[in-house]
Amino acid sequence: MSEQExxxxxxxxxxxxxxxxxxxxxxxxxxxxxxxxxxxxVHIVVLVVTLPEANTFIPDKEPAKIVTVKKYVPPPPxxxxxxxxxxxxTKKVAVPDPTPDEPEPIREPEPEIDPEPLPPxxxxxIGDTEPPPPSGPLMAGVGDVTNPVLIPxxxxxxxxxxxxxxxxxxxxxxxxxIIYKDGTVGDVEVLRCTxxxxxxxxxxxxxxxxxxxxxxxxxGRPVDVYFTIQVSxxxx
Numbered sequence: 001m002s003e004q005e006x007x008x009x010x011x012x013x014x015x016x017x018x019x020x021x022x023x024x025x026x027x028x029x030x031x032x033x034x035x036x037x038x039x040x041x042v043h044i045v046v047l048v049v050t051l052p053e054a055n056t057f058i059p060d061k062e063p064a065k066i067v068t069v070k071k072y073v074p075p076p077p078x079x080x081x082x083x084x085x086x087x088x089x090t091k092k093v094a095v096p097d098p099t100p101d102e103p104e105p106i107r108e109p110e111p112e113i114d115p116e117p118l119p120p121x122x123x124x125x126i127g128d129t130e131p132p133p134p135s136g137p138l139m140a141g142v143g144d145v146t147n148p149v150l151i152p153x154x155x156x157x158x159x160x161x162x163x164x165x166x167x168x169x170x171x172x173x174x175x176x177x178i179i180y181k182d183g184t185v186g187d188v189e190v191l192r193c194t195x196x197x198x199x200x201x202x203x204x205x206x207x208x209x210x211x212x213x214x215x216x217x218x219x220g221r222p223v224d225v226y227f228t229i230q231v232s233x234x235x236x
Contacts, residue, residue: 137226140227148183150213161199161202163198164200173231175229208231
């Protein structure tokens with residue numbers, strides 16, 4: 001039943017109650033019976049006519065629908081039957097040789113060859129031999145390598161450069177050279193000069209190339225070595 005229909009029904013009931021109260025007034029007794037009859041008739045009409053119509057607005061309850069959800073399970077794949085080929089396995093069995101083994105020939109041992117005798121002038125050394133001499137120059141004064149010694153008679157004093165003399169400059173030149181086994185000097189290089197570009201380097205190299213040394217030794221043998229030489233230029 002809608003809200004408007006409920007309000008209309010309520011208004012009818014109130015009107016009926018008001019009419020029934022008017023008819024029951026004590027000052028007019030005859031109206032009591034008339035009002036009772038009218039009220040009864042109105043209530044019958046309300047109950048019989050209105051309520052059946054109201055019942056039509058109440059919807060019938062539909063039965064609840066139950067939905068069952070099942071998980072889809074795919075059918076199992078068909079089983080493939082593999083054909084197994086049966087192979088005939090043959091095993092080789094060794095057949096004994098009907099003929100007996102031939103006897104191996106008898107071999108005579110080879111005679112031992114005596115080594116040739118050594119000549120009488122050959123020196124036999126027992127123990128560790130000396131290591132071969134080094135192929136390149138060594139560092140003088142390192143390990144068992146001695147320093148070369150300058151022969152005083154071969155020392156040539158370098159001339160004082162004219163430019164440095166006029167400017168009254170002094171300086172030191174440090175060189176690195178190779179002192180060979182025979183005492184000569186070669187491969188002279190300038191490492192440092194306190195007064196560069198005034199002629200000290202050139203004069204020092206020319207002078208040192210003329211010097212001679214007692215060579216350095218290793219285990220008593222002369223060897224080539226790298227050696228550091230200092231040349232000083234002083235004004236008299």
